[in-house]
Amino acid sequence: MDLTMLSDIFPTGFHGAVTAGVGVGSTVYVAGAGPVGLAAATGAMLLGAAAVIVGDLNADRLAQARSFGCETIDLTKGDPAEQIEQILGVPEVDCAVDAVGFEAKGHGSDSGHEAPATVLNSLMDITAAGGALGIPGLYVTGDPGGIDEAAKKGSLSLSLGTGWAKSLSFTTGQCPVMKYNRSLMMAILNDKVHIAKNVxxxxxxxxxxxxxxxxxxxxxxxxxxxxxxxxxxx
Ligand SMILES: NC(=O)c1ccc[n+]([C@@H]2O[C@H](COP(=O)([O-])OP(=O)(O)OC[C@H]3O[C@@H](n4cnc5c(N)ncnc54)[C@H](O)[C@@H]3O)[C@@H](O)[C@H]2O)c1
Known part of the structure; x- marks a missing residue:
């Protein structure tokens, strides 16, 4: 079953962690506790992260993240910064992964409402200056069901000035699965990671x-x- 995960979600989540710059001792926030987010959290651990924090609005998925050692944030209670501060002592992380994409929901009192720019804006807020955002979450060039005319054309209201002021780096797009396939396969076959259990x-x-x-x-x-x-x- 672990090897099945090599066809998509494990390399995709791992790519999110790699492009967020995760390395030994990093503090990491992963938005989204779906399979891709849990794979990103697993990837961050494999890369040596010191702390991996996963945020979602879905309690069962957050419990799944805790089952393999992640800290979790319940976004129905508000934006992630304050809860990250309770965990790390500072309201920011070194590296952030967007494993949600354009179907993002708002936080706190806005929970449950479609808010496509929420994750990207909150990741820019909580990532330390000089840090990086890995964005495997899907963004589209057209969304007929989008919440407004801009969203229907795939345009989001981003606080890019925050990204500029903090010199953040962004990587998005389809995962180059084959780039990671062999190394993740070897990690599985040598019992270094249990991706099927984690997701x-x-x-x-x-x-x-x-x-x-x-x-x-x-x-x-x-x-x-x-x-x-x-x-x-x-
Ligand atoms: N880049 C690639 O090659 C690639 C490959 C596979 C999947 N994807 C994309 O990755 C994303 C995640 O995939 P998945 O299968 O895990 O999806 P999923 O829909 O199962 O999980 C997304 C999770 O995000 C949560 N969420 C919603 N709003 C949130 C917010 N504001 N903050 C934090 N969490 C929030 C949802 O509750 C859900 O649990 C999707 O956009 C998918 O299309 C990209």
Whole structure:
């Protein structure tokens, strides 16, 4: 099951951590506790981070992040800075990963409302000067269901001045999966990382696919793997 994660989410999350500049002793904030966010948190640990903090509005997914040693932030209670300060003693981190993208929801009293620029703006606020944002979360050039005319064209209201003033670096785009495939495979095969456990991967038969999609869409803390031939049970 661990090797299945090499096809997308593990390299993607790992790429988020690499491009956020995570190294030995880094403090890291990962926005989003979906499979990609949990893979980014796993990647940050593999890269030697001192503290990995994961933020989401979904309590079950935050519990999943805690199950393998992450600190967590409940964003229904407000923006991440104050809660990061309670954990680290300072309201900022060295490295930040956006594993949410344009479907982001607002924080605190704005929880549950679509707010596509929220994650990027909050990451610029909480990342220390000279730090980096890894942005595997998806941003689009058009979103017919966007909240306003700008969002429908993929334009977001970003506080880019904050990024400029703090000399932050940004990396986004599709993950170059093959760049990381072999090294992450070797880490799995040599028992250095347990990505399937960390994302709570579950194999389901093809007949259960509609249930898997529906539960994932509703925010289940599970990464469903379709297993039509039963190979994963072998
Ligand atoms: N770059 C790539 O190559 C690549 C590959 C795979 C996936 N992705 C993208 O990565 C993103 C994450 O994928 P996933 O499968 O984990 O998605 P997901 O929808 O399962 O998880 C996103 C999580 O973000 C949470 N969230 C919403 N608003 C938030 C906020 N303001 N702060 C923190 N968390 C918030 C949601 O509650 C949810 O748990 C998606 O945008 C996906 O399209 C990119």
């Amino acid at each position: 709570n991967a579950q194999a389901i038969g093809i007949e259960d696919a509609p249930r898997g999609y529906a539960e994932f869409d509703a925010g289940a803390a599970t990464k469903y793997v379709l297993n039509p031939n039963g190979y994963l049970d072998a």
